[in-house]
Amino acid sequence: MTTGRVARLRREVSVPMYRNAYALMLNTIVNSGLGLLYWIVAARTSTPDDVGRGNALISLMLLVSILTQADFGQALIRFLPRAGGGTRRLVMVSYGVAVGLAVLGATLAMAWCHLLLDASDPLHVSLPFACWFVVSTVAWSVFNLQDSALTGLRASMWIPLENAVYGVVKLGLLVVVARTSLSDGVFTSWTLPVLALLVPVNLLLFRRLIPRHAASTVDPYVPTRTVLTRYLAGGYVGHLAGQMSSTFLPVLVVQLLGSAQGGFFLPAQTAFAAMTLLSSAIVSSLVVEAAKDEERASHYAAAMLRRIAVTVWPAAVVVAVGAPWLLMLFGAEYRENATFLLQLLMLTVFPKVVTSLFNTRSRLQNRTGRIAVLQSLQAVVLVGGTALLAGPVGLTAVGWSALVAEGLPALLLGPSVVRWLRSGRATAESP
Template sequence: MVAGRLQSVRREMSNPLYRNAYALMLNTIVNSGFGLLYWIFAARTYSPEDVGRGSALVNLMMLISVLTTLNFGQALVRFLPTAGNDSARLVRLAYAISTGLGALVAAVVMTYLHLARSPGDPLWVSPGFAAWFVVSTAAWSIFNLQDQIYTGLRSAMWVALKNGVYGVVKLVLLVIVALTSVEDGVFTSWSAPVLALLVPFSLLITRRLLPRHIAESAAEPGSGAPEKNTLRRYMAGDYAGQVFNQATSSFLPVLVIGLLGPQQSAYLLPAQTVFIAMNMLSIAITSSLVVEGSRDPARAHLLARSIARRIAVIVLPAALVIGLAAPLLLLLYGRDYAENASLLLQLLMVSMLPRVVVTLWMTRSRLANRTAPLAVQQLVHAIVVLTGTTLLSPIVGLDAVGWSWLAAELLLAVVLAPVVVRWLRGTHPVQPRTQPVDPDATEVIGRVPDQSTDRIPRVRD
């Protein structure tokens, strides 16, 4: 029986769809675990003032990075699997745009904090720290893009390994810096390992994984980077959707403070954190589906069925267990958290069921290169959640967030379910939307035909 189980596991892991999905799920668990440990260690080794300043600066760096990468990571997951000989150019373009914009915006923000704040202000920065922040933001953008590059190259296990090593080094450096006189130890311990790990993991991509991927995919029919207009439309819609999603998650605690006070906002934090981690598990699984579906659009619906089954046996049971154990889990934070946020966490876990339909629809939209509807979907979700929370909070208090989130997911699932069902049945296959192209003037990244000069510029080594 054991031998049969091992053979079944080997067969499962030999399939790139499942292997990468499990690797990305493992990465989500690793990131969540090390993130929790990091802030526990920080709270025990630094003063509350240092932790508060460090947390603010870390989150500021990540926010700038998220907004300035223009969601290029999702574009890499979608197009890198079939980029062929243009794969390296697509990666370099992502690096150039993300780091350039990230460094520029970080420099503007640091200049403002240095000039507009007084030296005694918690957010005032010295010129030396400002320069370090700019470099760290550019490095963080590349570090995060590498996760999507590994995913697009069907080597997602490196994502979990990279972030696992980063988590360990970050924890060790946090303790070491605490024993020294280094200022801004929290931010330093968070950002310095990124710069140290960037070189070996970048070399892994450029020297090993990219050449192997190019050799394997260059000869496949239709391989090559996307057309300029296709890439622009894809990134524009996906980026708008990401902004709406980021606005919802970031603004929700602020809204709760305004409606119910800071104490209720504190009770929201653990429930929201657990829900985000669970949602990331579903996103991790469907990211693998985007990669494999891009390589074989005709079988995308069959791959989607397999992924849906694995969500049903992994993510949904986990959500059920967390929902049932919510009062016990929240006791780890204190009795007040358990009394005030248990129903909220349970409602968020129930919303994971309709969320499966929404996630599959989002995956199909990405495979079809139709990201404008993604922006509309995220906007509707944000409106329902924020409006519902505002209207229901005087009646049910903090649980208004849970009821509003569940209502938003149910509404979207009902509207989108027919498309998802037809796709899974194979009656509504994915048809990637592309710009009509003159065969004598093919327009892709890095290629410059003689007949046209309107191209995305080549990014050289």
């Protein structure tokens, strides 16, 4: 029996789509595990106010970084699999645009935090910190894009190693700064290790992986400027809206409910992000393989859905049931304030698969405008619902709003997604 299972596992990972998906899922598990440990240590060594401020500033950096990448991360995943000789140029263009926009966006964000906010505001920053924030945002943008490049080149197995090193170093720095009087130690320990990892990963990309990919690509395709611009435009609007439903939420919670509630929101947000990233890992691998063989895209999608059903969904159930004990790791206050919120967020994992598959199909068809519309509507429901309900129901407003934002589109889009998946099964069964 053991021999048979090992043989099946070997057959599974011999398929590039599954191998890369499992590598990205492993990366999510590593990131989430080390991230959970990081915030547990932060919660035990810092006050809820310090944790809430640190989380809000990190989230603000992530928001600026992701929005200023202009959706190049998804473009690399979509177009690198067939880029051939144009691979290096496409990666360099993505880096250049993202870095320039990150400097501009981070500078504007810090001008707001330093100049326009009162010194007593939780998000007010000093001038030296503002400069470090700009540098950190630029580094994080390249850090993100290099992972997208590795994914698009079907070299995802490097990503868990890279992020494991980052997570361990980040945790070690947190322990060090907790013993010092350094202000904003949470943010510093989160961002400093990124700079050290940029050089080795990009040497791997440009000296080994990109030349090998360019030489091995058959029937290369590089998108024209018009196609790429249109793709990025729709994707960017979708990303802009999508980030309002993730990285902006901690900032919104702190502004509406205070730093302490922002700290209580943190573990639920971390667990929800982990479940979302598990699905995204599978979907990213699906996009890469389907981009290389678009005629079998629906067949690949059906195969990936089965793997979501046996990995992501059971994990969400386990987290929902174990929410009180999981939050107890952070402290009794976290368990009291965030248990029901975490359970509501785990429920959203089920309908979210429908919208993820819809977005995947839209990306493969280069119809990112549909993604923009969908994610804009979801952002309005989530952010607006949180703002409206925060007063009456407190922190659980985020959970109820997220459930509506994912559930309604899933009901509307479900029939079309099912038809797409069935067409893949028909293709697989045809002679």
